Amino acid sequence: MAARPLLWLLPIALVLGTVYVIPVADVVRLSFSDATLLRPAESYGLSGYAAMLEARDLGVVLRNTVVFTVASVVGLQLAGLLVALLVARGDRRGLPGMTALRTIVLAAWVVPGVANGIIWQTLFSEAPFGAINSTLALIGLPRVAWLSDPEMAMVSAVLANVWQGTAFSMVVFYAARRAIDPRLYEAAEVDGARPFARFVYITLPQLKGAILVNTVLVTIQTLNTFDSILALTGGGPGRATEVLSLHIFNRVFYNYDLGGGSALALVLVAISTALTLVYIALLGRGRT
Amino acid sequence: MDKTTAEELRRAGAAEGARLNLEGIAKRFDGGSVAVSALDLEALPGEFVVLVGPSGCGKSTTLRMVAGLEAPTEGRIRIDGRDVTALGAADRDVAMVFQDYALYPHMSVARNMGFGLRRRGASREETRRAVAEAARILELDDLLDRRPGELSGGQRQRVAMGRAIVRRPRLFLFDEPLSNLDARLRISMRTEVKRLHARFPTTTLYVTHDQTEAMTMADRVVVMNAGRVEQVGTPMEVYDRPASLFVAGFVGSPPMNLFPARLEAGALHAEGRRILPDVPAGLPDGPVMAGLRPEALRLADPGAQGAMPARLDLLEPLGAETLALWTAEGLGEVWVRHDARARLAPGLRAALTAHAADLHLFDPGTGTALRSGAFENRSAPLGSPS
Incomplete structure (x- = not known):
C-alpha cells in the first residue's frame, strides 16, 4: 500500500493553520501597522518598532521580566524537585497519603491565574485581616509590606507564581524520577554511597534531561504569565512588577495600541524561541 | 591474567575473603508471602558458593539480604563473626554484580569502576591506580573513557565485575550475572569468573538458576526450592547423592x-x-x-x-x-x-x-x-x- 502521509496530515495542518499560523501572521502584519483597538490599520511602516525602542519604560519592564523569570524558574525547579522526590520516596516506602499530596499540589495548577492572583492578594493583604501578616504578628514578627513595597511586591509575585507552577515541575520530575532504574541506587548503596551522595551522583545526573526540558518549558510559561500578576499587583506599585507580557496586555487593552503591542509580542516570541534554541543546544551537549 | 598479576594482587593485600554466616534468616514480604524461611548457611573464607534453584526459590532474596538491600524478617547475618544484620549495604564490605549490571549510564567506565573507592574515601590517585589495575586484569584498558551505553553486553559484564573487584571487598555477590549473555559468551565469562576467583580468592556467593553454571563454578552448591535449602554439598555430592527428589530432578542435564x-x-x-x-x-x-x-x-x-x-x-x-x-x-x-x-x-x-x-x-x-x-x-x- 502506497504511503500517502499528506492526506492524513491535512486535518491537523488545517487546525494548526487556523488556530496558530493565521493569528501569528496577523500579529506580524499588525506589528508593522498603526492599528489600534478602535480602528484597523491605515498605514504600514516601522514606526511601531521605533516607538518601542524609544520607550523609556521598556528597560524597566525587561529588567522586571528577567528578575521575575529567573527567580520563578529557580524557585519552580527547586520546589518541583523537592515535592517530586518527597512523593517518590513516599511511594517507595508505601506511605499513605501520597496520592492526596500529589492531588493537593496539582490543585494549585488548575486554579486559573487570575484566581491565583486574588488568592495571594488576600493572603498578602496588608489590611488587619491579611492572613500572612496576621500570622507573623501572632508569633511576634513584624508585619511585611508584601504588596506596597516595590521589592517585596516582586518577591510576592514570584511566590504566587511558584506556588501555582510547582505542580507542573513536580509532574515532570516525578515522572523522570520514577524512570530511574532502582538498581542504580542499589549499586550505589553497595558501592558505599550515602543518601546525599546517591542524590548527587545518581539522581541529579539522571534528572539532567528532565531539568533542562523543564527549564525550557517553565521559562516560556513564566515569560507568558501576566494574569496572576495582573490580579495580584496590577504591575505595581508603580511599574515594580510589570513584566513584558503584562506590559503587552496593558499596551493593547489599556492604551489600545494594537500595532505597538503586536511588535512587543513578537519580541516575546523571539525571546522564547531563542531560549528554546539555547536549551536544545544544552540538551544536545548533555547527551555526549 | 598472568602470574605476576596474582602475585601483585597478593602483595597489595588482596583479601582472602570473609567468613559468612547466615543464621536462620527468613524473609516474609508484607503481603504475607514467604521468600526465604529459616535458612542456615556458612561460606568459608575464599569459598565459591553457588545458590541455585528455579525462579522464585528465594535465592536472589537471600543474596540481597546478604548485600544489605533487603532486611531479613528473622535471623542473623554475620561477616567474619560480626553481626551485620542491622547495617545498610553501604556499611558492609561487600561488592555485588547485578544481573542487568546496573552500571551508572552517565559515568565513564573508569568512573563506574572507581565510584565505590571514591565513596569509601580513596584519593583520586589511589582510585586511578586501582582502576587501571583492574582494567588490565579484565582487559578493559581501551574502554575506560567510554560510557556503558557504548559497550557490548560482554564488555558491560566485565565492567560490572571490574567495579566489584576494584574495591577488593571481603565478599563478592553475583546475582545471575551471566543470564543476559548469549550462550557462547556465557561459557567464556564462566571461565573468566572462575579464573578470577582462582587468582583472587575472595569469598563468593553466586546466584543462578542454571544448574550447569552451578555445577561448573561452585566449590559448594546450595540447591534451593520454595524458600528452603534442599541440599548443600560439592557439585559431585549433589549430583551423586541428591538428598531429595527435587535435587535429583533439578541437577543434571x-x-x-x-x-x-x-x-x-x-x-x-x-x-x-x-x-x-x-x-x-x-x-x-x-x-x-x-x-x-x-x-x-x-x-x-x-x-x-x-x-x-x-x-x-x-x-x-x-x-x-x-x-x-x-x-x-x-x-x-x-x-x-x-x-x-x-x-x-x-x-x-x-x-x-x-x-x-x-x-x-x-x-x-x-x-x-x-x-x-x-x-x-x-x-x-x-x-x-x-
Missing part, C-alpha cells in the same frame, strides 16, 4: 530419570515387572520413587535377566555423546546417555538394563532420599537437607 516403583523382598518392581533384583537390603517393602541417571542405563541383550524391552523415540547427538529418549517397560520415558558411535536410530527396539548399585530411591511422600546409588564410600554431604 538431562536430569535423573524418575519413576514410581515398589520394593518387594529386596527387589525393585515397576508396572508389575521385576526391574532390579538385588537392591541392597535395609529398606522395608512398599512404594518408592526410583531414580536412574541417564548414564546408569545401558543397552542389553533382550534375553538378559532384568533387561527391560524399550523403543527408541528420539535422538539428540551432541558430538561427544548422544542422548536418546527411550520408552521402556517399567520405566516409562527415560533419557539414556550413549556413546556417540553407537548405532542408533529412532524406532529401534532393544532392551535397557541398569545396576542395582546405581539406583536412587526416594520416599514418594516426602521426597527425601532413602538410598543414593553406589556412593556409600563417599563422605556424607556437608549440608543437611531441611
